Amino acid sequence: MSDRPQPETTVPADETPVVCPYCGFELTDDKQRRLHLGLEHYAELTDEEREAFKETYTQEETELNRFRIVALGGLVALYFGFLVVYAVLAV
Amino acid sequence: MDRRRLGLQAGVGLAGALAAITLLSEDVLAHAAGLRDAGATTVDVPTWLFLATGGGAVGASFLLASFVTDRVFIRSFHQWGGTLPSPGRIVSFITRLTGISLLLLTVYVGYAGPPTGFRNFAVVFVWVVWWGGYVASTYLVGNTWPTLNPFRTIADLLPTIDRVYPDRLGAWPSVAGLLALIWIEVVTPLADDPRLLASMILGYGAVTVAGAVVFGSEAWFGNVDPISHAFSFFGRFAPFERTAEGISFRLPGMALTDPDLVSGRDEVAFIVCLLYVTTFDGFVATWLWETFVVSVVGFGLPPLLVYFVAYIAGFGLFLGAFWWSLGLARRYGETYISQEELGRRFAPSLLAIAVGYHLAHNLAFVLGLLPAVAVVSAAPLSPPQQPPVLAGLPGWVSGLEMALVLGGHVVAVWVAHAAAYELLPGRLEAIKSQYGITLVMVGYTMISLWIVTTPIVEPPFISGGGP
Numbered sequence: 001m002s003d004r005p006q007p008e009t010t011v012p013a014d015e016t017p018v019v020c021p022y023c024g025f026e027l028t029d030d031k032q033r034r035l036h037l038g039l040e041h042y043a044e045l046t047d048e049e050r051e052a053f054k055e056t057y058t059q060e061e062t063e064l065n066r067f068r069i070v071a072l073g074g075l076v077a078l079y080f081g082f083l084v085v086y087a088v089l090a091v
Numbered sequence: 092m093d094r095r096r097l098g099l100q101a102g103v104g105l106a107g108a109l110a111a112i113t114l115l116s117e118d119v120l121a122h123a124a125g126l127r128d129a130g131a132t133t134v135d136v137p138t139w140l141f142l143a144t145g146g147g148a149v150g151a152s153f154l155l156a157s158f159v160t161d162r163v164f165i166r167s168f169h170q171w172g173g174t175l176p177s178p179g180r181i182v183s184f185i186t187r188l189t190g191i192s193l194l195l196l197t198v199y200v201g202y203a204g205p206p207t208g209f210r211n212f213a214v215v216f217v218w219v220v221w222w223g224g225y226v227a228s229t230y231l232v233g234n235t236w237p238t239l240n241p242f243r244t245i246a247d248l249l250p251t252i253d254r255v256y257p258d259r260l261g262a263w264p265s266v267a268g269l270l271a272l273i274w275i276e277v278v279t280p281l282a283d284d285p286r287l288l289a290s291m292i293l294g295y296g297a298v299t300v301a302g303a304v305v306f307g308s309e310a311w312f313g314n315v316d317p318i319s320h321a322f323s324f325f326g327r328f329a330p331f332e333r334t335a336e337g338i339s340f341r342l343p344g345m346a347l348t349d350p351d352l353v354s355g356r357d358e359v360a361f362i363v364c365l366l367y368v369t370t371f372d373g374f375v376a377t378w379l380w381e382t383f384v385v386s387v388v389g390f391g392l393p394p395l396l397v398y399f400v401a402y403i404a405g406f407g408l409f410l411g412a413f414w415w416s417l418g419l420a421r422r423y424g425e426t427y428i429s430q431e432e433l434g435r436r437f438a439p440s441l442l443a444i445a446v447g448y449h450l451a452h453n454l455a456f457v458l459g460l461l462p463a464v465a466v467v468s469a470a471p472l473s474p475p476q477q478p479p480v481l482a483g484l485p486g487w488v489s490g491l492e493m494a495l496v497l498g499g500h501v502v503a504v505w506v507a508h509a510a511a512y513e514l515l516p517g518r519l520e521a522i523k524s525q526y527g528i529t530l531v532m533v534g535y536t537m538i539s540l541w542i543v544t545t546p547i548v549e550p551p552f553i554s555g556g557g558p
Contacts, residue, residue, distance in 0.1 A: 031517070
């Protein structure tokens with residue numbers, strides 16, 4: 001998984017990227033860097049970096065759960081929305 | 092671009108789409124029809140609701156895909172597969188011979204056979220068997236065109252000059268070539284006039300063979316020839332693919348996330364073009380286009396110019412929409428990955444849409460004309476006066492067509508989702524990067540469903556037919 005060629009990046013002139021120390025890949029912030037490190041360079045990481053990755057990953061899980069609830073709400077709204085519209089219009 | 096401006100852009104787009112839908116659906120019922128008069132049936136819901144349902148289904152598939160966030164699980168779908176032994180030389184030889192024989196027969200009967208469209212073997216063979224049926228095989232089974240392609244077989248028999256193909260041109264010539272081919276198909280009666288069709292095949296063949304002789308087969312069929320290029324992309328959707336080791340098999344569409352599938356912006360443009368040309372071909376046969384072109388030509392503009400400007404502008408619009416969605420992917424995906432690179436990785440998902448659309452467009456057409464194909468092929472030089480056609484296809488065929496258009500979009504949503512998970516470190520960001528692409532796909536679903544179901548009119552001013 002590591003050592004695969006990273007995609008090409010372009011950074012807007014007024015922003016400073018966070019750079020991966022292992023492959024030079026440019027990332028937008030520290031959270032993205034921690035995730036990138038864990039996903040691409042796990043074998044080479046120090047214990048501290050691994051810990052940071054795991055923590056960020058778990059934290060991401062909470063955010064994802066929040067997103068899933070919204071997505072589920074969206075699906076339900078979409079489904080019942082169409083159900084009602086069909087019930088009214090397509091007799 | 093800040094969040095507010097973005098919301099504004101999306102809002103304006105959405106409002107525009109809604110206005111267009113309401114405008115288009117003035118007590119018109121959705122006609123679930125096939126291609127060009129193949130048995131129209133009526134769905135009993137207002138058009139706008141029908142289109143919104145299609146768009147909603149694509150949006151829902153994005154929401155559903157967002158529940159799948161396990162990278163290993165996603166990858167397992169895309170990596171499943173194996174390898175079968177390669178077919179022997181004898182099979183290749185027979186395939187090449189078949190390609191050449193069919194080419195000779197088509198051109199000969201095109202000139203010598205009856206002059207009416209669907210009584211002539213050339214027209215029936217090219218449009219029903221080759222364009223409808225064979226093209227479907229390139230994405231449903233595998234791309235056999237490199238072997239079957241008679242022009243490639245001929246070119247390989249001739250000595251090559253091996254001039255170096257200029258790298259800076261990339262695949263751009265195939266974009267121009269595809270635009271040119273479909274332009275000719277739209278504005279000339281290629282589907283009705285067997286003599287013209289035969290001349291067109293000879294002309295295309297001469298250019299192709301000459302090009303392959305000058306630049307070598309690999310360079311020509313890989314970069315310039317639009318048909319080979321299109322089929323090689325369709326072949327990447329197919330479950331079977333010829334590789335150096337033999338014939339590899341994957342789940343259909345799952346090879347579309349391979350990182351090296353698209354080489355640069357030239358090929359991104361080609362894939363967008365592939366999707367665009369089928370849309371344009373359908374769009375000129377709608378009443379909306381008829382109304383527009385008749386009124387514009389009323390101001391004294393030459394009809395062909397109007398067609399041409401609209402053709403190129405539409406392509407620009409498609410490219411622009413895709414590029415815009417990539418900008419959103421970069422922004423919401425919290426990434427510095429360049430828009431071009433994102434385009435390279437997300438463009439293959441559009442192939443799934445093109446596949447669904449091609450299948451939906453040609454299914455009823457091919458099924459309906461199969462008896463004609465059989466009868467005309469049995470006696471190419473003296474076909475019956477009225478080749479038989481299947482008049483009434485069962486109602487579920489049109490339902491199946493809608494399902495195919497939607498199915499293509501659903502696979503596309505999944506492929507883009509999987510590509511985002513390969514590219515972006517953040518799982519939530521990977522989902523959010525799909526906002527723009529999903530919006531564009533929802534819009535495109537509604538446009539294509541509208542085109543497929545709206546009653547077909549003869550495009551005005553071209554192919555000898557006036558309004």
